[in-house]
Structures are given as C-alpha cells and as structure tokens.
Amino acid sequence: MGRTVPTLTRQLNETEAALQGFRRALRRSDQLLLDALLASARPHLAAITASEMLLPFEAALLAMLLEQSRRVMLLEQEVQHLQQEIALLRRNHEG
Amino acid sequence: MKVECLGWLMDVYLRPDGTPMLWLIDQTGKRWLLRMHLPVTFYVTGGRADLRQAWRYLSSRSVSCERQDRKDLFRGQCPVMAVTLPDPASAQAVYHDLRRNFPLLDYYDADLPLGVRLAGHTGVHLLGQCRFTTDGEQILMLSPLDSPWDLDPSAPSLRILEVELPDDPHLSPPAWLDLRFQTFRYRLSLEPLRAFGANLRALLSRFDPDVILTDYGDTWLFPFLQKVFPEFNLNRDPGMAVAVRPARTLFAYGQVLYRGEQAFLFGRWHIDRRNAALFGEIGLEGAMELARVTQLGVQETARKSPGAGITAMQMLTALQEGVLIPAVKQQAESPRTLSDLIRADRGGMIYQPLVGVYRHVAEIDFASMYPSIMVQANISPETLAHPDAPPGLIPRTLTPLLRKRLALKQRLQTLDPRDERIAGLKARQSALKWLLVVCFGYLGYKNARFGKVESHEKVTALSRELLLQAKELAEEQGFTVLHMYVDSLFVHREGGLCREDVAPLLEAIQARTSIGVTLEGIYRWLVFLPSRQDGRTPVPNRYFGVFEDGTLKVRGLALRRHDTCAFAASVQGEILRILAQAEDPRERVADARVLVQRELQRLSRGQIPPAVLKVAVKLSRAPESFRKPGPAAQAARLLAERGVAVRAGMRLHFWFTRQGVSVDMPAPSMVDVDRYARLVQRAAEEILQPLESPPPVPFQPRLLFVPLPVHPLAPIPEGQ
Known part of the structure; x- marks a missing residue:
C-alpha cells in the first residue's frame, strides 16, 4: 500500500527548502536563529500531524511559538530567581 | 484390503496428472502417500448474456453447471453459476479457459490453495490428527480428530x-x-x-x-x-x-x-x-x-x-461459512475529498521522544493492538458502514488466532525457565505473532481479496485515539510521557517508580480502552538519542536502556543493523554491558572508553580474526546501474567475474582490504585497519557521545549564546 498523502516530515522539509531564499538573505547570526526556530518544531511532529491542517506549516509555526513561550517562561523564572538572590545579597550587604 | 488408521496429515499436493496426493504418518510411524478424490466447485456471476454464453460454452465441453444462490460478502445472497469438476487440476484448467474467453465475468472460489480446499471439504487441517481409511492407494474416508486451535496438538515424531x-x-x-x-x-x-x-x-x-x-x-x-x-x-x-x-x-x-x-x-x-x-x-x-x-x-x-497465510485463513473462514471468495479483489477505494484524505491517510501515532538520559522509566505496551482493535471494533471491509453488524469476516478469522497466542503467552509465563517445552512454545507464539502483525497491513493491501483501504485507515485512526487516551490517563496520574510509539508508551516520574506505581495506570488504560495492556518492564535507565544528522532533532526509534533485571533493549544502533560487521557490533554490545552494570550509565563512560581503546589496539596489532570483520551489504539495485563504484558495487563486480549471478536485493559479503574490497577472507595483514577503526569508533560514539553531552533539546541553550555580530556605527566625521 502506498501513501497518497506525503508524510509531515517531508512536507516540512519541502517548506524549509522553499524558505532557502529567505534564509540566504539573512545575516549568518540570524540564519542560526532561524535554523534553531525551525528545529524547535520537530519535537512536536506528532501534534502537528494530529492537527489535521491542510497547511501543516501553520501548526508548525504554533509549535515554534510554543517553544519560544517555554523559553520565555524559563527565562522569567530564572530572572525571578536571580532577582530574589540579588535582593537577598543586598539585604545581607545592607544589614 | 481396507485399513483404518489414526495419523497426521503432513502435506497435500497435486501430481502432474492432476491427482491430489496426501502424505500421512500413522500412529505406528508408517508413512503413507495416498491419492484422494477431491471434487472442486467454483462460481461465476456477471451479465446475463455473458453468463448464458459461458453456460453454453461449458455444456459443449461436457462440464456440469448448476444455478445456485450463494452469499457474497458485500451484496448478500446472489444467483451464481456453479461449475463442478472432479479434481482441482481440471477445475484450474477450466477456470483459466473460461476467464480467457469471458474476461468480463466475476469468478469465485477458483484459485484456492489445495490445503484450504481440503480443510474446507473434509475439516482435516495440515498437521492435524485424523482418522483415515484406505485400500493402500486411495483415501476412502478422512475425518478430523482435532482442531488447529488446540493448544497442545499431538504431532508425529519426524526424521x-x-x-x-x-x-x-x-x-x-x-x-x-x-x-x-x-x-x-x-x-x-x-x-x-x-x-x-x-x-x-x-x-x-x-x-x-x-x-x-x-x-x-x-x-x-x-x-x-x-x-x-x-x-x-x-x-x-x-x-x-x-x-x-x-x-x-x-x-x-x-x-x-x-x-x-x-x-x-x-x-x-x-x-x-x-x-x-x-x-x-x-x-x-x-x-x-x-x-x-x-x-x-x-x-x-x-x-x-506471513501475509499469504492470513489470506489463506480468510479464505478458509469464507469457505466454511459458504461466503464467495473473489478470484481478484473487487472492492475499490471510495471517492472522497482532499481534506478527508488528509485526515484519513495516516499511520500510527509516533511521538518524538524527549532526548536524554532517564532513570526509572516504565514501558507500557498494548497487547496485539491492531488485531485487538479489529476484533473489538468489528473492523472488516463489509462492516465499515454498519458498525453494529454481527462480527465480520476479518474479526471472525482473527479471534481464535488472538486467543491462541494469548493462551500460549500465558502458558509461557507459568512455566519454569528450565522447562524444555519453552523453546517450542516460544517459536509457536512467535509464528502466530507474525500472522497478527501482517493481518492489519493486509486490510489495505492492493491485492487482498477481502481488503479495503478504509478499514485499514480506521484501525490506525482508532490506534491513535487509544494512545492519546493512554497519554491523558498517564498525565492525570502524574507521569511524564517521554515517548509514544504506535502501540507503546514510555512514562517516567521524578523520584523513581516501581511496578506497583504503574499498576493503577495499567488498570485505568485497560478500563478506558478495553484493550489489554502489559508492562513491558521498568528500565533502570533509558537513553533516547537524537538524530545523527541533526543533534537537535529527536528521532522516534533510536534508544537503548536496561531493565531492572539487567536485560538490555536496543533500537536503531549499529549492532541492530545487518550491515555492521560482527566486530563493531560486539564492541557496541560490550559497551552496553559495561553501562548496564551502573545505576546511571554516565558513571561508566570512562570504563567503556578504556574498552574501546583496548579493542582498537587489538585491531591495529592484527589480533582480530578477519572472520568477524566481514561486512554484509544488501544491493539496492542491479549492479550495472551503480554510477559510483562503492564497496558494494565493487564486491558485485568481483562476484560477477567469478560467474555468480548478482541481482538487486542480494546480500553481499565482503571485507575492506588495503587494495579496496575482497570477497574472500583476507589475511590479517591485508585488512584495512583504518577503515575498521573508523567503523568501531563511530559505533562507540553513537552510544558514548550523547552520554557525555548535556541534553540538546528542547531548549537549545547553545544557540542562545551565539554572539550577535557587532556593527559599530562609523564615527561621525567632524564638522558635520
């Protein structure tokens, strides 16, 4: 039995290949960020497939946003933690 | 003189003159080769005019025909022309002749395997115990004494x-x-x-x-x-x-x-x-x-x-129930919209695992998931539109198979590990497993007599739903789902877990899904590896781990591949055995590296026997169509020079030598040591490197520190 619909991995690979012109015109540092952004959707392939969208790249963008949100959340936690440590150090210093 | 015997039916075949022959062994150990009278009926339907012409055509050749009503799986009772011949060979000849002259007619029960026909006619199955009467040359009576589904079938002693x-x-x-x-x-x-x-x-x-x-x-x-x-x-x-x-x-x-x-x-x-x-x-x-x-x-x-076996089983079910067996598949895929196709044309649920090293991971498997779904949800091509219909042909065929395999597995669990019956039971259980593995694929196979791709898709859709239900239950109970793969899920909980911790989850999944689940085991540790091409991307089927009892489970590593030489595979195996001794594999990486160095030294000193350096590569295409002369193409050329007919799909065995490639075992001094050293190092790094580096996903901390280029503004010229 042959699949009639291309696999999601293949569709995403094709979309990324289609973005090569965009990537090429970016600065090297931005190219690395773009690569990381695209790669961050890959752990969510099963969820993107389950979205059953005609254009799965939309769901892939959502997966990238999800990973960005996770990173923001982690950084916020870290900032909060560092702020608490600074406050503690300041209190110790002042006291 | 008539003799009545008890015995076993070993084989059945046709002689060139068309006579069906039965090979039997009786209780005294005597081997019998006996002829048997086995009349065959096949059926024809189609347009009235064509059918009438076919009837006349057969009558002119003295073949007897009869009008009958038979059951079609999709159309119910329908009128057919029944053609009866005295033996299977003449039935085959008449069928092919008729089909050539009347290609527009539909033919049924025309090309069944002889064993299926015999079982349908007499109830005696291959390897089954039976009672037979003979005059020494011909079977006069044959009747069954057991069923293929008996758990402990008797068998003759074979030479x-x-x-x-x-x-x-x-x-x-x-x-x-x-x-x-x-x-x-x-x-x-x-x-x-x-x-x-x-x-x-x-x-x-x-x-x-x-x-x-x-x-x-x-x-x-x-x-x-x-x-x-x-x-x-x-x-x-x-x-x-x-x-x-x-x-x-x-x-x-x-x-x-x-x-x-x-x-x-x-x-x-x-x-x-x-x-x-x-x-x-x-x-x-x-x-x-x-x-x-x-x-x-x-x-x-x-x-x-085993696919041919599943088809034969379906044929026998149909034959025993008087259902017509089409000679060629008749059910085409129904038309549907693009969005329906995108929604339906998907396989099982495959997650991307969370890459890294985990301790205390439980692997939970659905037992025979796809066939169980087919039986539970009554999935059969004819019941697709009527889910409340009585069990369809496929579930009826699979139910005894599922039951027998489960019973064999349960028996295996109760036996003492030293019991000599274990090897035989395992082999039989494994043989039945293969039938169950392929039965689902055959629902969608283009030539399956009773297949329809929609029923195939319905099985995968249900399997995805069941796995998601299992995931939700695991998360509700506080587990982290590390990975899911078609019919298994890997769960983890901070602070460790034991069998008792997982038992409520198993019960909950079984209660929700009505499909049996088993705990494959608890891993002391488990490592999910990233892709070899891109370390940021997790891959579903590359992992290794050790269960609590010390058993290793490995997927996607070099030692599982057929083209890895025995030496590289054994080094990987040794590394895993060293790691398996630790509570955390990272504790023993240094010891494993010592082993790798020692093996590389043995290799460079010529102490590795060339027999374990043999590489086996399967030719993916015909030897003449290789554009670049890679090692497999070189080996193919060497074999062809010796007169061996090399064809695509063949597995070629060769060695890397200083001159290139050899299909004969070289002397140790001629082995290409550098090449084998690279193979061994790659095999070792596949395991060790991920254990030494921090988990790369999902956050990509490395890329956060990519220095952005600084473009200082040019100083503003004075005077402007």
Whole structure:
C-alpha cells in the first residue's frame, strides 16, 4: 500500500527548502536563529500531524511559538530567581 | 484390503496428472502417500448474456453447471453459476479457459490453495490428527480428530536430516558435505562424484527422512545434485520431480528483496535455512504451527511472508461459512475529498521522544493492538458502514488466532525457565505473532481479496485515539510521557517508580480502552538519542536502556543493523554491558572508553580474526546501474567475474582490504585497519557521545549564546 498523502516530515522539509531564499538573505547570526526556530518544531511532529491542517506549516509555526513561550517562561523564572538572590545579597550587604 | 488408521496429515499436493496426493504418518510411524478424490466447485456471476454464453460454452465441453444462490460478502445472497469438476487440476484448467474467453465475468472460489480446499471439504487441517481409511492407494474416508486451535496438538515424531556446507558455495565450491541424523554424523567428500552419489543415496534410503534441513540447499545443493545426477530423485513420492521456483527480486515493505531459487520436495519437506524468511526466528516448530493454522504447506510457511497465510485463513473462514471468495479483489477505494484524505491517510501515532538520559522509566505496551482493535471494533471491509453488524469476516478469522497466542503467552509465563517445552512454545507464539502483525497491513493491501483501504485507515485512526487516551490517563496520574510509539508508551516520574506505581495506570488504560495492556518492564535507565544528522532533532526509534533485571533493549544502533560487521557490533554490545552494570550509565563512560581503546589496539596489532570483520551489504539495485563504484558495487563486480549471478536485493559479503574490497577472507595483514577503526569508533560514539553531552533539546541553550555580530556605527566625521 502506498501513501497518497506525503508524510509531515517531508512536507516540512519541502517548506524549509522553499524558505532557502529567505534564509540566504539573512545575516549568518540570524540564519542560526532561524535554523534553531525551525528545529524547535520537530519535537512536536506528532501534534502537528494530529492537527489535521491542510497547511501543516501553520501548526508548525504554533509549535515554534510554543517553544519560544517555554523559553520565555524559563527565562522569567530564572530572572525571578536571580532577582530574589540579588535582593537577598543586598539585604545581607545592607544589614 | 481396507485399513483404518489414526495419523497426521503432513502435506497435500497435486501430481502432474492432476491427482491430489496426501502424505500421512500413522500412529505406528508408517508413512503413507495416498491419492484422494477431491471434487472442486467454483462460481461465476456477471451479465446475463455473458453468463448464458459461458453456460453454453461449458455444456459443449461436457462440464456440469448448476444455478445456485450463494452469499457474497458485500451484496448478500446472489444467483451464481456453479461449475463442478472432479479434481482441482481440471477445475484450474477450466477456470483459466473460461476467464480467457469471458474476461468480463466475476469468478469465485477458483484459485484456492489445495490445503484450504481440503480443510474446507473434509475439516482435516495440515498437521492435524485424523482418522483415515484406505485400500493402500486411495483415501476412502478422512475425518478430523482435532482442531488447529488446540493448544497442545499431538504431532508425529519426524526424521530430520541436516545437511551443512563448510562455507558459502557461491564463493568457493565445497569439498565435502556434513550430514547429521539423530546421533549419526557423516562427512561426504564430493570427490569422486560417483562415490558421493552412491553414499548420499544410501543414507537417504537408510534414514528415509521426513525433513531435509540444508544450508544453501535451494540455491546451490539441489541445483548441483540435479546437474550431476539428473536421474536422482530426492522425493519420497517417485511420481514427482523436485519442483524448482526461479529466483526473483521484489520490492516489498519499502525494500528491495531477493529471493533465491527454491527447491520443493513431495512426500518430505526441504527447508533451506539460508533462504527462508522467518525460519531463523520461528524454526521448524513455528513453521509447522503456521501450516497448522493457515493450511499452507510447511515448505511454503518456512519461506513465504506471513501475509499469504492470513489470506489463506480468510479464505478458509469464507469457505466454511459458504461466503464467495473473489478470484481478484473487487472492492475499490471510495471517492472522497482532499481534506478527508488528509485526515484519513495516516499511520500510527509516533511521538518524538524527549532526548536524554532517564532513570526509572516504565514501558507500557498494548497487547496485539491492531488485531485487538479489529476484533473489538468489528473492523472488516463489509462492516465499515454498519458498525453494529454481527462480527465480520476479518474479526471472525482473527479471534481464535488472538486467543491462541494469548493462551500460549500465558502458558509461557507459568512455566519454569528450565522447562524444555519453552523453546517450542516460544517459536509457536512467535509464528502466530507474525500472522497478527501482517493481518492489519493486509486490510489495505492492493491485492487482498477481502481488503479495503478504509478499514485499514480506521484501525490506525482508532490506534491513535487509544494512545492519546493512554497519554491523558498517564498525565492525570502524574507521569511524564517521554515517548509514544504506535502501540507503546514510555512514562517516567521524578523520584523513581516501581511496578506497583504503574499498576493503577495499567488498570485505568485497560478500563478506558478495553484493550489489554502489559508492562513491558521498568528500565533502570533509558537513553533516547537524537538524530545523527541533526543533534537537535529527536528521532522516534533510536534508544537503548536496561531493565531492572539487567536485560538490555536496543533500537536503531549499529549492532541492530545487518550491515555492521560482527566486530563493531560486539564492541557496541560490550559497551552496553559495561553501562548496564551502573545505576546511571554516565558513571561508566570512562570504563567503556578504556574498552574501546583496548579493542582498537587489538585491531591495529592484527589480533582480530578477519572472520568477524566481514561486512554484509544488501544491493539496492542491479549492479550495472551503480554510477559510483562503492564497496558494494565493487564486491558485485568481483562476484560477477567469478560467474555468480548478482541481482538487486542480494546480500553481499565482503571485507575492506588495503587494495579496496575482497570477497574472500583476507589475511590479517591485508585488512584495512583504518577503515575498521573508523567503523568501531563511530559505533562507540553513537552510544558514548550523547552520554557525555548535556541534553540538546528542547531548549537549545547553545544557540542562545551565539554572539550577535557587532556593527559599530562609523564615527561621525567632524564638522558635520
């Protein structure tokens, strides 16, 4: 039995290949960020497939946003933690 | 004189004159080859005018026809023309003649395997115990005494002759054959030929084996014997010649496969262990179990993919229930919209695992998930639109199979590990597992008689839903789901877990899904590896871990690949055994590195026997179509120069040497040490490198620190 619909991995690979012109015109540092952004959707392939969208790249963008949100959340936690440590150090210093 | 016996039906075949022959062994050990009268009826439907013409055509050839009402799986009762012939061979001839002259008619029950026909006609199944009456030449009465679904079927004691060759005969012609029969051992020299022939004949007639197990029997020994002793008949039935099926290359399951020439015997079995797809795993016991439940001969089940067996089982169910069996598939895929197609045309749920090293991970498996879904949800092509209908043909075929495998598995769990029955039960259980594995794929197979792709898709859709339900239950109970793969999920909980912690989850999944789940085991630790091409991307099927009892489970590593040389595979195996001793694999990486260095030194000193450096590569295409002369193409060229017919799908064996590639075992000093060292290092790094680096996903901390280029503003010129 042959699949009639291309696999999601293949569709995403094709979309990324289609973005090569965009990537090429970016600065090297931005190219690395773009690569990381695209790669961050890959752990969510099963969820993107389950979205059953005609254009799965939309769901892939959502997966990238999800990973960005996770990173923001982690950084916020870290900032909060560092702020608490600074406050503690300041209190110790002042006291 | 009439004799009544109890015995076992070993095989059934047609003689060239069309006579069905039965090979039986009775309780006293006597071997019988008996003719049997087996009339055959096939059915024809179609347009009235064509049907009337076909009727006239058959009447003019003195073939008897009858109008009957038979049950079609999709249309219910329908009128058909029944054509009855005295034996299967004449039925085949009439069917082919009719089909050639009346191609627009539909034909049913026309091309069934002989074993299926016999089981449908008499109720006696292959390898089954039966009662038979004979006059010494012909079967007068045949009746069954057991069922293929009995858990402990009785079986006659078989005489097995094993024939081994010293090496691959395609590379160098062997000087002798080693024969083994019970406690006897013989070494027959091939020179002088006449003496060899006389000795072989004498041994065959002395032992009169039921089974000849060979190495390279299909592809070398039998063709060789036929060439040098054309009058020598290896069959027990003197009325038959050895049947030879030519070699072929085929494309199946996404791979190019090569099946060598096959040599079939009559009145005894020949199995070439080197040319039998599943034989290495299921052995003779497994092949006999497959024959018992599918009605395909043991020589077939040892060599064929189990798909043919599932088809035969469906045919027998239909035959026993009076359902018409179409000669060609008739149900086409229904038209649908693009969005429906996108929604439906998907496989099982495959997650991307969270890459990293985890301790205390439970693996939970759905037991025979797809066939269980097919039975539970009544998935069969004819019940697709009527889910509340009585069980369909597919569930009816699968239910006893599922039950038998489950019962065998349960029996295995109750036996003492030293029990000698374990190996046989495992082989039979494994043979049945393969039937269950392929039964789902056959729902969507383009040529499956009772297949329909929508039923195939419905199974995968349900499986995805069940796995998501299991995931939700696991998360509700506080587990982290590390990975899901079609019918299994890997869960983890901070602070460790034991069997008792997982039991409530198993119960909850079983209660929600109504499909049996088992705990495959608790891993002491488990490592999910990233892709080799891109360390940021997790891949579903590359992991290794050790269960609490020390058993290793490995997927996707070099040692699982057929093209890895035994030396590199053994180094990987040793590394894993060292890691398996620790509570956390990272604690023993240094020890593993010492081992790798030691093995590399042994390699560079020429202390590794070349036999374990042999590489096996499967040719993906015909040798002449290679554009770049890679190692496999070079090996193919060397073999072709020796007159070996190299074809796509063949597995070629060779060594890397200083001169390039050799198909003969080189001297240790000629081995390409650097190349093997690279292979070993790559195999070692596959395991060790991920253990030494921090988990790369999902956050990509490395990329956060990519320095952004600084473009300082040019100083503003003075005076502006």
